[in-house]
Amino acid sequence: MTNAYREIFAAPGAKAFSSAGLLARLPLPLTHMGILTMLSETTGEYALSGLVAGAFTFSMAFLGPQVSKAVDRRGQSRVLPLATGVSVLGLGALLICATTGAPSWTLFLCALVSGLMPSMSAMVRARWTEIYRGTPRLTTAYSMESVVDELTYVIGPALAVVLSTALFPQAAPLFAGLLLLVGVALFVPQKRTEPPVKARADNAGGASAIRSAPVLLLALVLLCGGAVPGMVDTMGLAFAEEQGDKSLAGLVFAVYAIGSGLSGLLFGARQPDVPLPRLLLFGVGGTALTTLPFLFVDGVAGMVAVVFLAGVFFAPTMVVIMGIVERVTPEHQLTEAMTWMIAGLQSGIAIGAAVSGVLYDRFGATAGVSVALVAGAVALLIVLCALPMLRTRLTSSEQATGAEHAPRAGAAAPGEETTAPVGC
Numbered sequence: 001m002t003n004a005y006r007e008i009f010a011a012p013g014a015k016a017f018s019s020a021g022l023l024a025r026l027p028l029p030l031t032h033m034g035i036l037t038m039l040s041e042t043t044g045e046y047a048l049s050g051l052v053a054g055a056f057t058f059s060m061a062f063l064g065p066q067v068s069k070a071v072d073r074r075g076q077s078r079v080l081p082l083a084t085g086v087s088v089l090g091l092g093a094l095l096i097c098a099t100t101g102a103p104s105w106t107l108f109l110c111a112l113v114s115g116l117m118p119s120m121s122a123m124v125r126a127r128w129t130e131i132y133r134g135t136p137r138l139t140t141a142y143s144m145e146s147v148v149d150e151l152t153y154v155i156g157p158a159l160a161v162v163l164s165t166a167l168f169p170q171a172a173p174l175f176a177g178l179l180l181l182v183g184v185a186l187f188v189p190q191k192r193t194e195p196p197v198k199a200r201a202d203n204a205g206g207a208s209a210i211r212s213a214p215v216l217l218l219a220l221v222l223l224c225g226g227a228v229p230g231m232v233d234t235m236g237l238a239f240a241e242e243q244g245d246k247s248l249a250g251l252v253f254a255v256y257a258i259g260s261g262l263s264g265l266l267f268g269a270r271q272p273d274v275p276l277p278r279l280l281l282f283g284v285g286g287t288a289l290t291t292l293p294f295l296f297v298d299g300v301a302g303m304v305a306v307v308f309l310a311g312v313f314f315a316p317t318m319v320v321i322m323g324i325v326e327r328v329t330p331e332h333q334l335t336e337a338m339t340w341m342i343a344g345l346q347s348g349i350a351i352g353a354a355v356s357g358v359l360y361d362r363f364g365a366t367a368g369v370s371v372a373l374v375a376g377a378v379a380l381l382i383v384l385c386a387l388p389m390l391r392t393r394l395t396s397s398e399q400a401t402g403a404e405h406a407p408r409a410g411a412a413a414p415g416e417e418t419t420a421p422v423g424c
Contacts, residue, residue: 004269008141011131013193021124024183027176029156034172041169052107057350059115061343067118068339083118084184090114091177095170122338130195142322143268146315150257198332209337214328217386219344226348227375231356239300248300259308264315283317284383288376294369328393
């Protein structure tokens with residue numbers, strides 16, 4: 001395992017851009033929880049705080065792909081500074097409005113503008129793709145990035161709460177804005193690893209990557225899949241509160257991330273020789289099955305035991321989905337397509353957390369955790385329906401590249417498995 005991950009950093013500039021990308025991607029989870037904590041401290045209104053934080057998340061889910069689309073057309077170094085600047089200005093205005101007691105609508109407006117924050121995890125993945133396209137090391141790089149994403153979503157919210165409660169309410173969003181500026185300022189000047197702007201087909205026009213059937217369906221799979229950790233966030237906190245110690249919720253979040261992170265690292269190191277469509281079916285099917293034990297959970301101890309198993313399938317499935325997207329998406333739309341995957345996941349987390357909270361308040365714990373079961377079942381249904389189309393697209397991709405690229409890690413060789421029936 002150690003050698004596999006050491007090898008991907010042998011490429012010139014890999015350590016530098018991945019380190020800067022880590023700094024620049026931490027502000028996303030830090031900002032969401034920072035807004036929530038700041039407004040709950042300054043206004044005392046949890047409903048308003050949650051709505052404004054949700055406005056930021058959904059704004060980024062919509063605007064992030066638009067930023068990435070511009071990156072695909074003009075390059076990272078031209079687009080990222082502008083998008084970052086506007087996002088930080090919006091965040092700064094939000095801090096001022098929250099401090100001065102401005103009308104509620106100003107909070108929503110500033111949160112929407114802050115959503116122009118670029119999806120740095122997609123930018124980093126685009127650089128790995130440019131370096132290792134067509135080699136087994138790309139799967140290793142994607143696996144590592146999924147683990148890094150997990151770490152940011154564990155560290156970010158916890159850090160936000162500490163900053164805004166121990167220092168002053170505006171501390172977490174302020175730190176997020178500064179961290180974004182520093183991270184992007186370190187990331188952008190690294191021209192050696194920046195993906196060149198790819199030529200667009202004459203008939204490509206201004207079509208969005210989300211209009212591609214594989215991209216749309218995989219984004220929907222992640223939307224449903226994201227509802228599972230979203231439910232874990234809400235119900236972990238609810239169970240911890242029932243036991244009189246909200247800090248226990250941190251243990252639930254950490255165990256989920258540990259399960260996902262370990263499986264992601266192992267997946268990237270072992271390079272399983274299994275076709276991508278079959279891996280997708282295994283991953284989403286496993287996710288759906290691991291939601292069933294949630295029905296029997298009635299406390300933090302049970303939640304901890306169950307979430308580890310649920311997390312095991314998360315990172316590998318994310319890696320497989322990114323691998324499919326990389327193969328079926330034209331190079332001139334790749335960053336946008338990857339950002340749609342991340343946007344789908346973020347939206348699913350937000351929706352899952354909100355819906356499970358409403359159901360828990362009205363009908364109890366069983367109703368709250370049922371969100372994960374429904375989401376897992378819908379994700380599996382989408383995959384079953386999409387498999388024939390994905391196999392066809394992957395086969396076409398292999399035929400188009402021919403001998404130019406070696407088969408991807410974990411992918412079928414040309415003609416292998418890709419025409420098998422759904423019930424593989």
